[in-house]
Amino acid sequence: MSEPVLCIHGGAGRWSDEIADSALGAPVHAGLAAALAAGGALLAAGGSALDAVQAAVSVLEADPVFNAGRGGALTSGGWVECDAAIIDGRDGRAGAVAGLRRTRSPVAAARHLLDEGRHVLLAGAEGEAWLHQHGVEVCPPEWLVVERSRAELERWRAGDHGRRGTVGAVALDRAGRLAAATSTGGLTGKRPGRVGDSPLIGAGTWADGAAAISCTGLGEAFIRAGFALRTALAVGGGATPAAAAADGLARVSGFGGTGGTIVLAADGTWELATSDPAMARGVWSRGSSQTWIAR
Numbered sequence: 001m002s003e004p005v006l007c008i009h010g011g012a013g014r015w016s017d018e019i020a021d022s023a024l025g026a027p028v029h030a031g032l033a034a035a036l037a038a039g040g041a042l043l044a045a046g047g048s049a050l051d052a053v054q055a056a057v058s059v060l061e062a063d064p065v066f067n068a069g070r071g072g073a074l075t076s077g078g079w080v081e082c083d084a085a086i087i088d089g090r091d092g093r094a095g096a097v098a099g100l101r102r103t104r105s106p107v108a109a110a111r112h113l114l115d116e117g118r119h120v121l122l123a124g125a126e127g128e129a130w131l132h133q134h135g136v137e138v139c140p141p142e143w144l145v146v147e148r149s150r151a152e153l154e155r156w157r158a159g160d161h162g163r164r165g166t167v168g169a170v171a172l173d174r175a176g177r178l179a180a181a182t183s184t185g186g187l188t189g190k191r192p193g194r195v196g197d198s199p200l201i202g203a204g205t206w207a208d209g210a211a212a213i214s215c216t217g218l219g220e221a222f223i224r225a226g227f228a229l230r231t232a233l234a235v236g237g238g239a240t241p242a243a244a245a246a247d248g249l250a251r252v253s254g255f256g257g258t259g260g261t262i263v264l265a266a267d268g269t270w271e272l273a274t275s276d277p278a279m280a281r282g283v284w285s286r287g288s289s290q291t292w293i294a295r
């Protein structure tokens, strides 16, 4: 029996500007709290870590404040392309999707693949059409686009390449199982077709028997750093989540990137770390939750 824990993030990067404006800070905290409540309720009732991370991430996807699902960052073409992944640390079952343009909950699409068990990663229009034929909920592409993302794309076109990004969750359930999930619109102004670290199992998302990890930040640097799998191996080898996260973020900075990560170990210890000025994040344990934005 383990004491269940849920850690989430709502992206590292431009949140420092957001909290200067209290009108935006409040919805970020509210969204994080709602996600912790959804996932925490499942864990408190004896539910699985896998269901809890999916529930928490799907709340953040539906919230236009966060860069995932509705409210996702826009490509240079002006539309949203979503990436997501989910993995069960108990047995390594995993599902991931990339470049979805018409799917309401990308993490639900990833979960569908995990449950089906044939492929791990499905991408592009044909993959998306198959998911919709098999019950994954479709949405109009315009539903994913919100005014704030349009304004960010305008700023990006004017040369301001600040990042606001990605949501994720890691959980430990009563049975001692770990799971992780990540969902993102990616980087504002990204080339259509670009895929980041979030849906790559072992880069932006990972869980095994030792640790569960979800990342946010400059995806190219997290991929090159082999972030999530290497961080779990470090924890499995005896490093604390804090030390493993710090090492990983140092490797990311060696590839010219910044970002953040949430790391939860099988013994219930955790770290929420960022090398950006801020990261929206929160923890639920023993029935109570806490959220933060500033570093």
Ligand code: ASP
Residues within 6 Å of the ligand: 011, 012, 013, 163, 164, 165, 166, 184, 185, 186, 187, 195, 196, 197, 198, 204, 215, 216, 217, 218, 219, 220
């Ligand atoms: N890691 C995400 C990506 O590169 C973006 C972010 O977290 O800001 O797609």
